[in-house]
Amino acid sequence: MSFTEGDMRIPLLFSKNRRHNFQFSGIVCLSLGIFAFDCFIPVGIGIGNLYILVILATLRLQTPLMTKGAVLSSILLILLGYWLSPTGPGHEVAIITRWLSIFCVVITGFIVLRNLSAQHAIQVLKEDLETKVDLRTRELKERNRATLNLLDDLEQAKQHLEDKERRLRLLIDAFPSGMLIVDHLGKIVFANKLIKTLFGYSEKELVGQPVDRLVPERLQHEHSHHRTGFAHDPTARAMGAGRDLFARRKDGSEFPVEIGLNPISTPEGLLVLSSVVDITARKQTESKVKRLNHQLMAQNQELEAYTYAVSHDLRTPLRAIHNYADFLIEDFPSNVPPEQQEFLKGITTAVCEAEELVSDLLELARLNVQESPPQLNDIGDLIQKILHGLHIENDVDIRTPPEWPPVIGHGHLLKQIFQNLISNGVKFNRSSPKKIEVHWRKEKNGFVRFSISDNGIGILPQYQDKIFQIFERLHTTREYEGTGIGLALVKKSVSKLGGEMSVESEIGKGSIFSFTVPMGENTHDE
Structure with a gap:
């Protein structure tokens, strides 16, 4: 069972009041007793001092x-x-004695009052001191409690920071590339596990050491110069852009690296976070790919030269066969039976197709030969020459824009593109009249897009990618003549010019062939 401070104070107050009343009663009784005693003795005997x-x-x-x-x-x-x-002798002495008693009482009262005043002052000072001590004690307790809370918060913050540092170290250690932190003096202040694995150093051997220790000796002076330049302009960037970088292991061996730099501003100064990646495997792969590409280019050149030579050499026997067949038809028109004449005409037709095939193969082979620098071309003039050479029939309606953009490229490649697409639009067309339209528009990337549309037979969706492959034909030579190389020539010519080729088609309604080529200066929008 517990009592509050107020509950305990009430009995003490009653006890104090009873004691005070008892003391007061005693003083009154003492005064009355002295007075009674004084009244029964002769006047000459002075007992007034007892009132002291x-x-x-x-x-x-x-x-x-x-x-x-x-x-x-x-x-x-x-x-x-x-x-x-009662009266008695010595009346004068009694008066003097009474006045002396009064004087002693007054002096005693004065001394007592001074004593009470001093005790009161001491009590006030004591209570004030106790109040101040209590307040100070309470304040110290509050400060102590606040200090303890602050220490607890600091301890929790310390543990929190230690946990964060531990997680950060685990994260950096798990990073797939080596991580280094270097201060403004070029000293290493942190290195993750992969750095230790890459360079062969322990953490104690790296921390506090100059970063130049990881650079080959022949490159240390240059590296120090670049590090000073980075300190004057600290921006996140790749180190040594355009140059091959090398690092040095503990055993002195070197290996190619790729390094990224990221500055970090701190109160202690500039820190640089560096990521280091060992690119030995990549360099080996690049070297292997470069060697294979060189071998492939050499083999392609040999194959192209062989194709060109074979195609060129085939022309002579094909021309001889064609001429001999013509001689037989011309010299012995009556002696050769009609059936054999048909055979001779078949030979002549087959030889013409073979010559056309050889010509297309030669054109395809020429595309792989090293070209001269591209020139500015007038497409309008080129189209007119192509139309004049194709001998367009009267039932063909070809529409072209009034203005043409200048195009950067090789003239013979552009001729192959327009000539094949226009002639295909006429050849694979059963409409009457046959309509061919040529349009162009400017692209945002410095190219111009040409589109050639027709109202021909169209192409099924499943064949729209195959038609650009060499020798790929959707019809027999009896239906439509040709070698199956034309669109392959177009696709390769567009690719050589740095453009792209596409087709949109619908059976029975026609096709739209589009391609892009680099555009020259001073162009005009359509």
């Missing part, structure tokens, strides 16, 4: 008002005792 005991007794009450009352009442009782006491 009454004055002294008020010290226990610690009440100045009570002491003053006791002094006044004692003086009154001394004088009253003089008048009420």
